Each structure stands twice: as structure tokens, then as C-alpha cells.
Amino acid sequence: MSTGTLTGTTVTSSAAPRASKGPRRRTARRVLAAIATTVLLVIVAYPLIWLVLGSFKSQDEFLNNSVFALPESWSLDNYATAWTEGNLGTYIRNSVVAVFPSLALTIVLGVAAAFALQVMVWRGRNVVLFLFLAGIMVPAQMILLPLFTIYVRTGLTGTLWPLIITYTAIGLPLTVFMIATYFRGVPREIFEAAALDGAGALRTFLTIGFPLIRNAIFTVALVQFFFIWNDLLIALTFTSRDDLRTIQVGLLNFTGQFGQVQYGPTFAAISLNVLGTLAIYLVLNQRVMKGLTAGSVKG
Amino acid sequence: MNRVLGDRRAIVVLLGPALVLYSLVMLVPVVWSFGYTAFEGNAISGFHFVGLDNFRELVSDPKAHEALWFTVRFALVLTVVQVGAGYALALFYVFVLRRRSGLVRTLVFFPVVIPTVAVALLFQQLFEVAPRTGPVNQLLELVGLSPVDWFSAGGTSFVVLLLMETWRSMGFYAVLLYAGLIDIPEEMIESARLDGASWLALVRHIVVPLSLPVLLASLVFSINGTLKVFDSVVALTSGGPGSTTTPLTLYMFQTSFAYGQYGYGSTIALLLSVLCLLVTLVIFRSARRDATEA
Numbered sequence: 209m210s211t212g213t214l215t216g217t218t219v220t221s222s223a224a225p226r227a228s229k230g231p232r233r234r235t236a237r238r239v240l241a242a243i244a245t246t247v248l249l250v251i252v253a254y255p256l257i258w259l260v261l262g263s264f265k266s267q268d269e270f271l272n273n274s275v276f277a278l279p280e281s282w283s284l285d286n287y288a289t290a291w292t293e294g295n296l297g298t299y300i301r302n303s304v305v306a307v308f309p310s311l312a313l314t315i316v317l318g319v320a321a322a323f324a325l326q327v328m329v330w331r332g333r334n335v336v337l338f339l340f341l342a343g344i345m346v347p348a349q350m351i352l353l354p355l356f357t358i359y360v361r362t363g364l365t366g367t368l369w370p371l372i373i374t375y376t377a378i379g380l381p382l383t384v385f386m387i388a389t390y391f392r393g394v395p396r397e398i399f400e401a402a403a404l405d406g407a408g409a410l411r412t413f414l415t416i417g418f419p420l421i422r423n424a425i426f427t428v429a430l431v432q433f434f435f436i437w438n439d440l441l442i443a444l445t446f447t448s449r450d451d452l453r454t455i456q457v458g459l460l461n462f463t464g465q466f467g468q469v470q471y472g473p474t475f476a477a478i479s480l481n482v483l484g485t486l487a488i489y490l491v492l493n494q495r496v497m498k499g500l501t502a503g504s505v506k507g
Numbered sequence: 508m509n510r511v512l513g514d515r516r517a518i519v520v521l522l523g524p525a526l527v528l529y530s531l532v533m534l535v536p537v538v539w540s541f542g543y544t545a546f547e548g549n550a551i552s553g554f555h556f557v558g559l560d561n562f563r564e565l566v567s568d569p570k571a572h573e574a575l576w577f578t579v580r581f582a583l584v585l586t587v588v589q590v591g592a593g594y595a596l597a598l599f600y601v602f603v604l605r606r607r608s609g610l611v612r613t614l615v616f617f618p619v620v621i622p623t624v625a626v627a628l629l630f631q632q633l634f635e636v637a638p639r640t641g642p643v644n645q646l647l648e649l650v651g652l653s654p655v656d657w658f659s660a661g662g663t664s665f666v667v668l669l670l671m672e673t674w675r676s677m678g679f680y681a682v683l684l685y686a687g688l689i690d691i692p693e694e695m696i697e698s699a700r701l702d703g704a705s706w707l708a709l710v711r712h713i714v715v716p717l718s719l720p721v722l723l724a725s726l727v728f729s730i731n732g733t734l735k736v737f738d739s740v741v742a743l744t745s746g747g748p749g750s751t752t753t754p755l756t757l758y759m760f761q762t763s764f765a766y767g768q769y770g771y772g773s774t775i776a777l778l779l780s781v782l783c784l785l786v787t788l789v790i791f792r793s794a795r796r797d798a799t800e801a
Contacts, residue, residue: 241603245611248596251674252615258642259629275642321525328521329513336526343533345783347735349759349776353543353769354536357550377532380525399512409517438622440738441756445764456624460742471639474628481625489620493613496620501683 256482262475263287270471286472287480290462296477298451299458306368306443306454307436310375315429317376318383319421323413325384326391327399337388343381352445359446370446371454375436382435383428386502390424391417427499430492434485434500455481543773552767561774571775573750574758578782581668581754582733589673590725593680598710600681601688612685616678623675627742630671634658661751664744668752672739680725687721688714723790730786734779755779 262270263286264279273280290296325337351374359370398420402412418425443454453461462477489496544561548554565571596615600608618626634657635641644654657663691714699713715722737756740746746753746761753761755775763772 237603244599245604248611249614252618252678255629255633255674258633262632271639275640275645317525317528320521324518324522327512328518330515330518336522339534340529343529345731345780345787346533346537347756347776347779347783349735349756350540350773350780351533351536352760352776353763353773354539355532357769360550373528373532377528380529381533384525403511407511409511409514410520412511413517413521434620438620438624438738440624440741441760444741445760456622456738459622459624459628462628469638471632475632478625478628482621482629485620485622486617489617493616497612497616497682500619500679501686 263479286476290473290477299455303454306371313376314379322387326388390421431499546770549767549769578754586729592677596681597684619679623738624742687718
């Protein structure tokens with residue numbers, strides 16, 4: 209009883225002075241936080257806003273108006289020029305044709321392998337798992353030259369196959385690693401019960417394992433999509449012909465195509481590349497953030 | 508039950524395709540590339556055996572030294588800057604914005620997913636000086652400074668590279684470190700605060716030690732990623748002016764594909780791989796020592 213009163217008095221006595229000076233300090237803190245947040249968001253967003261505004265400006269506006277000026281009109285001419293004269297349509301098509309098959313292959317092969325390595329029981333699985341993980345650290349430069357030699361010898365260089373094959377193989381270590389981690393989180397009893405009920409291993413994988421981590425698979429696929437779609441090195445090495453270039457390689461060579469820098473179409477081309485990713489990101493931002501931070505081992 | 512989950516045929520069916528593809532496209536080429544280091548020539552002109560000549564060349568090649576030095580400098584400075592910026596942001600999210608940080612986190616993260624080539628071309632325009640003055644130089648003029656020709660010297664190009672990479676990646680490290688920070692029990696911080704700990708003491712003695720594992724993970728990611736830097740350099744400066752911003756990755760690419768020296772290119776790639784491996788081992792080892800001391 210007496211201790212109760214004691215703590216009661218100390219609380220009120222210490223709370224009283226705090227209450228008198230609290231609100232002002234809190235407001236000051238809030239204003240500071242608001243200013244810091246605004247500065248941060250301007251740093252992040254301004255370059256992108258400036259980019260998109262630029263995609264609407266004419267060459268004349270670029271050379272004569274202030275860089276901070278708004279575009280005089282909002283026509284899509286620059287986008288049309290980028291699409292047709294800049295071959296952007298072809299580049300995007302090539303990217304789609306190279307990225308989605310490799311994405312599907314990486315996921316199917318990787319998830320199956322992760323199941324065999326994490327859920328199934330056999331000697332030597334840790335060695336194989338380690339072999340896959342070692343691939344995360346190997347710089348792509350280490351495999352470029354042998355692959356280039358093989359692709360030239362087999363005549364694959366005139367197609368998009370080198371990209372599909374290389375992306376799939378490079379994506380496997382991270383996919384196996386991440387999916388195996390998800391399988392580790394599933395209670396073993398579920399798989400054992402399925403086995404007891406008479407399901408074979410393949411059936412257990414297809415009807416139990418795969419659906420159980422469906423969401424995880426989607427997240428991993430999203431991460432791999434960003435890695436492959438944004439790749440420059442592999443695409444630069446294995447696409448010798450202009451009509452096979454992916455969007456990133458095409459963009460890299462974009463300014464050169466017009467001779468003197470055509471600012472409008474260049475800005476439009478960059479904007480298209482950015483806006484596409486922005487759309488995916490805005491819809492799926494929670495998953496992208498979670499997936500990328502979980503799968504960041506690839507660096 | 509163990510018979511089912513140990514079914515050899517099922518293991519072969521599930522693991523086989525991935526293992527075969529991975530071995531053929533990653534493992535075999537790594538060994539093959541290692542073999543290339545003893546040869547000179549390329550796929551078109553043919554190869555001849557030169558023994559250790561490529562390694563001797565690597566030791567005496569001033570351009571290789573320059574590339575190695577750039578790579579190491581870039582990796583160290585950028586790691587400190589981007590993880591530092593990410594940590595500052597994460598602390599800002601946790602202690603200042605608290606529950607309201609969701610939208611800010613989402614927006615600051617966005618540059619992480621933008622293709623590097625697009626970011627690099629954007630930054631080229633932002634820092635442009637001629638034929639047109641870009642926003643950055645306009646701002647410099649506005650505050651009474653003279654505009655800088657950023658891409659005309661190695662030092663200033665390095666600065667733009669750093670700024671760009673930090674802009675691109677700080678949101679990523681912020682989210683990663685934020686995840687580590689919110690795991691710290693609130694009572695711990697609250698009780699330290701009641702004991703009269705200053706903000707600085709709080710960060711130094713409680714927040715940093717408790718977020719050390721995720722901080723170390725960030726360092727490993729960052730160093731590994733920055734040692735392999737390629738896209739941003741190629742798209743922003745293409746290694747120039749001269750070869751002042753050429754990392755090992757780009758130097759390897761140039762020797763192999765521009766000069767057709769596969770053997771020497773592979774030797775540079777090997778140096779890069781060893782570098783990545785060493786750094787990872789060193790950080791993991793120091794992390795383990797820290798864990799046992801704690």
C-alpha cells in the first residue's frame with residue numbers, strides 16, 4: 209500500500225514538468241522530422257520528375273529554356289520517335305522474349321531442386337546444396353569467355369538462346385537458396401503425413417510442397433525478374449546484332465543512334481524504362497521490398 | 508515414409524535438370540576459365556600455351572593496377588557511404604517517423620528497382636555541363652559557384668558515381684537495416700532512456716550492438732556488389748576519362764572482347780573472384796569472432 213502511493217507520487221511529480229515543456233518540444237521535433245522527410249523525398253523524386261518532364265520537351269526547349277522549366281506542350285512525339293526510330297519496340301520485345309522463358313525455367317527447375325535438397329532425405333545433399341550456394345559469389349565475368357566460345361561454336365549467337373540459358377543458370381543459386389529456406393520453414397510432419405497416406409515423392413512435391421510455398425515462389429520470381437530485366441553484362445556480351453539487343457543494351461547505345469544527342473527521344477526512352485518498373489513496383493511494393501532484401505545475397 | 512522421401516528416382520527427376528544445367532553453364536565454365544589463364548589467344552584466332560605469362564603480365568601491367576586500385580577504392584568508399592546512408596535512414600524511420608514511415612520507405616526504395624542503365628543515363632543529364640547546363644550545375648551557378656565539368660576528370664567522375672550509387676541503393680540498405688532495428692525490444696531502449704542515456708550513447712551502446720548481425724550482412728552484400736560493379740560504370744562514364752574509372756570487371760571485358768585476349772581476361776576474372784571470396788571470408792570470420800565475444 210505504502211509503496212503504491214510512493215510510486216504514484218513519483219510518477220505524477222516527474223510527469224508534471226514534462227507536460228509543461230513537452231508539447232513545444234514535440235512540435236519542434238515534428239517540424240524537424242517533416243523538413244527532413246521533405247528533403248529526403250525531394251532528393252529521391254526530383255531526378256525522376258525532371259526526367260519525365262524532359263521527355264515532353266522539344267530539342268529547342270532543351271537548348272534554349274531553363275532546365276527547370278516545364279515543357280511547353282504535352283505531346284507524345286518523343287515517345288513515338290523513340291519507339292520507331294530508336295527501335296525501342298524491338299528492344300523491349302527482345303527483353304520480353306529473353307526474360308520470361310528464363311524466369312519460368314529458373315523457377316520450375318529451382319523449386320524442384322530446392323525440394324529435393326531440403327525436404328528429401330539422401331546422402332550428399334549438403335554437398336550439392338553448398339555447390340549451388342557457391343554460385344552466388346562467383347562473378348559472372350568468370351563464366352563469360354567459356355560460354356562465349358560455346359555459343360559461337362554451336363551457332364547460338366545469332367539467337368536469344370544464349371541469354372535464356374545463361375540467365376536460367378545464373379538465377380538458379382539464389383532461387384535454390386531462397387526456396388530451400390522457405391521449405392525449411394514448413395513443418396516436416398506435413399510431408400511425412402502425405403507420404404504415410406501413400407503419396408509418392410513427386411506427388412507430394414506437386415500437390416503439397418509447391419502449393420504450400422506458392423506465395424514465396426511468387427516473391428522469388430519477382431526478385432529474379434528485376435535481376436534479369438535490369439541485366440547489362442550478359443546481354444551486352446551475347447547479343448552481337450542490333451536486332452537482338454535487349455532494352456538495357458539498346459538504351460546504352462541510344463544516344464549514339466541519333467548522332468548528336470536528341471534529348472527528347474532519349475528522355476522518353478529512359479522514362480519508358482523507368483515507368484515500366486515503377487508500375488510493377490507500385491502494385492507489388494511490399495513483396496518487392498521483402499523479396500529483394502531477403503534475396504540480396506547476390507549483390 | 509523415409510522410403511518415399513528418399514526415393515532415388517524422384518530425386519533424380521527433381522534435382523537432375525537444375526544440377527545438369529547449373530553444372531554445364533556455371534561450374535564447368537569456372538574450371539574452363541581457370542584453364543584459359545594458361546593460354547593466349549581467343550576462340551577465333553586459336554590458343555597457344557603460355558604457362559604463367561598471364562599472371563606475370565597481371566603483376567606488371569600498370570592498367571591492371573589502376574583497375575584493381577579503382578575497384579578496391581570504389582568498393583570501400585561506396586560501402587561506407589551506402590551502408591552509412593542506409594543506416595542513418597533506418598534510424599530515422601525507427602526513431603523519428605516510427606509507425607508513419609511506411610510510405611517514405613516505399614518511395615525511397617523505388618530507385619533500387621530502376622534499371623541501372625536508366626539511372627546512369629539520367630545522372631549523365633543531371634550533371635551535364637555542355638552543350639547544355641544540367642540542373643546540378645545550374646544549382647551551383649545559382650549559389651554563386653562555377654559549374655563543374657564532372658566527367659572530364661577521374662576524381663569528379665568518381666564523385667558522381669558515388670552519388671548515383673548512393674541514391675540508387677540507400678533505400679535498399681535502409682529497409683534491410685530497418686528490419687534489423689525493429690527487432691530490438693522497445694523496453695530496452697525505453698529503460699535506457701529513463702536511465703538518462705543520451706541519444707548518442709543509446710545508439711552506440713544499444714542500437715548498434717543489437718543490430719550488428721544485419722549490419723554485417725549489409726557490409727557483405729555491399730562489398731560483394733561493389734567489387735562487381737559494371738553496369739553503372741559502363742553506362743555513366745564507360746570507364747573514362749581515359750581509364751580513370753575502369754574497374755576490374757570492365758577491364759576484363761575490354762581485354763577479352765575489344766582486344767581478344769581471352770587468357771589475360773580470364774586471369775583478371777580470376778583475380779576478381781579471389782578478391783570477392785577473400786572479402787567475404789574476412790567479414791564472416793570477424794563476424795563469428797564478434798558473436799563469440801558477445
